[in-house]
Amino acid sequence: MTLGECRTWLIKGIRSESPKADADALLCFVLGCTRTELITESSRALTDAETERLESCAERRNNGEPIAYITGTRGFWDFEVEVNSSTLIPRPETEFLVETALGLFRGGTFLDLGTGTGAILIAIARERPSAKAFGTDVVSEAVRLARRNCDANRVRADIREGSWYEPVSDMKFDLIVSNPPYIDPDDHHLEEGDVRFEPRTALVSGHSGLDDLRHIIGAAPRHLNSAGHLAVEHGWNQGFAVRKLMGDAGFTDVRSVRDYGGHERVTYGTMPDSRAGTAE
Numbered sequence: 001m002t003l004g005e006c007r008t009w010l011i012k013g014i015r016s017e018s019p020k021a022d023a024d025a026l027l028c029f030v031l032g033c034t035r036t037e038l039i040t041e042s043s044r045a046l047t048d049a050e051t052e053r054l055e056s057c058a059e060r061r062n063n064g065e066p067i068a069y070i071t072g073t074r075g076f077w078d079f080e081v082e083v084n085s086s087t088l089i090p091r092p093e094t095e096f097l098v099e100t101a102l103g104l105f106r107g108g109t110f111l112d113l114g115t116g117t118g119a120i121l122i123a124i125a126r127e128r129p130s131a132k133a134f135g136t137d138v139v140s141e142a143v144r145l146a147r148r149n150c151d152a153n154r155v156r157a158d159i160r161e162g163s164w165y166e167p168v169s170d171m172k173f174d175l176i177v178s179n180p181p182y183i184d185p186d187d188h189h190l191e192e193g194d195v196r197f198e199p200r201t202a203l204v205s206g207h208s209g210l211d212d213l214r215h216i217i218g219a220a221p222r223h224l225n226s227a228g229h230l231a232v233e234h235g236w237n238q239g240f241a242v243r244k245l246m247g248d249a250g251f252t253d254v255r256s257v258r259d260y261g262g263h264e265r266v267t268y269g270t271m272p273d274s275r276a277g278t279a280e
């Protein structure tokens with residue numbers, strides 16, 4: 001079978017919302033080639049070993065497994081991260097969190113809570129090379145994964161194992177970011193699509209998905225320098241609740257940012273500047 005024939009066969013055989021993109025991703029992964037080469041090399045004959053690997057990948061996809069877990073990588077911002085089932089696959093909407101953080105933060109120290117693959121931390125660290133990056137995650141396998149991703153993307157960071165602020169209990173930062181679990185345990189989306197394969201610990205939080213956000217926001221003032229910032233990702237219908245939590249915690253200039261779908265997805269705030277009014 002030629003590459004071109006195999007591509008047509010895969011596109012027909014893959015049962016997902018995006019058979020063409022999925023077929024191309026699997027072909028590039030198995031054949032170790034670029035998307036352009038899928039077209040320019042379409043008459044090249046595939047070996048039996050290549051065809052068998054492609055068949056088994058297509059079967060995994062048809063069982064619902066996310067493409068990123070099959071290929072082991074996902075693009076985020078302007079780089080790639082290794083992914084595995086210990087943590088969430090980075091989402092395009094999380095780039096809004098990175099953009100928001102970059103708008104608030106020119107340099108200094110920052111902390112990414114529940115860093116997972118390390119995608120958010122790596123994006124900020126690459127854009128702010130003079131900043132000192134810290135990350136925490138309660139899942140040891142995720143900590144190892146984040147460290148590997150930092151190394152692969154030549155980012156220096158201090159990634160520590162433990163729950164939220166626990167591993168940095170005595171430290172303060174200029175920026176704290178987090179994409180915590182925020183889905184309600186009863187949300188039916190958890191039974192659909194790629195999300196079924198991701199760990200619940202990275203997705204679900206109690207009390208309408210707000211428990212972890214409440215903890216992160218409530219404890220943030222103790223870990224932020226004067227005029228420091230907090231930016232968090234949250235569910236499409238949690239903007240109001242998150243703004244209220246930030247206001248109650250003493251944050252000022254609290255605002256939400258909408259995602260591609262027009263939903264409030266990221267909320268940020270700033271701690272009062274203790275030097276304000278004392279200058280001159």
Ligand code: GLN
Pocket residue numbers: 088091179180181182183195202203204
């Ligand atoms: N936005 C993701 C989803 O809907 C969930 C991410 C998260 O829980 N932090 O699948």
